[in-house]
Amino acid sequence: MRGHCLCGAIAFEVDGPEQACVSCHCESCRRQCSAPMTTYIGVLDSQWRWLGKPPKIFDSSPGVERTFCDHCGSPLSFRSKNMSGVMHFFAAAMEEPEKLAPTLHVAFEEKLPWLKLADGLPTRVGPDYTKD
Numbered sequence: 170m171r172g173h174c175l176c177g178a179i180a181f182e183v184d185g186p187e188q189a190c191v192s193c194h195c196e197s198c199r200r201q202c203s204a205p206m207t208t209y210i211g212v213l214d215s216q217w218r219w220l221g222k223p224p225k226i227f228d229s230s231p232g233v234e235r236t237f238c239d240h241c242g243s244p245l246s247f248r249s250k251n252m253s254g255v256m257h258f259f260a261a262a263m264e265e266p267e268k269l270a271p272t273l274h275v276a277f278e279e280k281l282p283w284l285k286l287a288d289g290l291p292t293r294v295g296p297d298y299t300k301d
Contacts, residue, residue, distance in 0.1 A: 171220075172263040174243035179224045181245070181258065185216030188255060190269050191298045192290070195276035201235055201244045205284045208260040208271050209247070211298070217256055251297055273298055 173180040187210035198207045224236035224245050232250035237243060246258045260266045274280070277292035 170263060170265070170268075172245070172258055174224075174238035174241055174245060174262065176238060176241035176243070178240045179222055179238045179243075179245065180220040181217060182220055183210070183212050183217045183258065185213060187212055187269070189273070189298050190260065190271045192271040192274045193276055193296060194274060194278075194280040194284075195296050196279055197229055197233070197235075198247070198276075198296075199279075199281075201229070201237075201247070202259065202261075205281050206274075208269070209257040210260060210263075210269060211252070211255045211257050214254050214256060217258070249296070252299055 170183040171180060189211045190208065192206050192208045194206045199205060225239040227235045227237065229235045233247060235247045236245045238245065243262065244259060245262050246256055248256055260269045263269065272290060274290055274292045275298050276296045278294050
């Protein structure tokens with residue numbers, strides 16, 4: 170599975186299966202992607218790589234880094250120390266995002282009130298999908 174930014178200057182490849190496909194409603198993800206929510210996949214560090222030029226990194230909050238293309242500005246991923254060993258790539262950056270489907274909404278307490286969802290997926294308080 171491959172993904173890339175809008176201009177194509179930065180690309181990545183995922184070898185292994187995703188650990189999760191999650192829709193996040195936290196303010197940080199919304200602001201990074203300028204969207205009411207975003208969907209991402211979690212991939213173990215040993216199962217992905219940047220192809221060519223690496224992205225720029227922005228430390229958005231303690232323990233969280235977010236990547237983006239320094240040419241077109243496309244957001245690509247985030248990493249959290251709370252979910253260490255996993256990179257989270259935005260599904261919309263994948264070349265075939267239609268092959269991915271979220272199974273959970275996280276940080277649901279931060280969902281914008283005007284966003285109406287009828288997908289029946291479970292919800293979780295906070296962004297960490299690895300905790301029960």
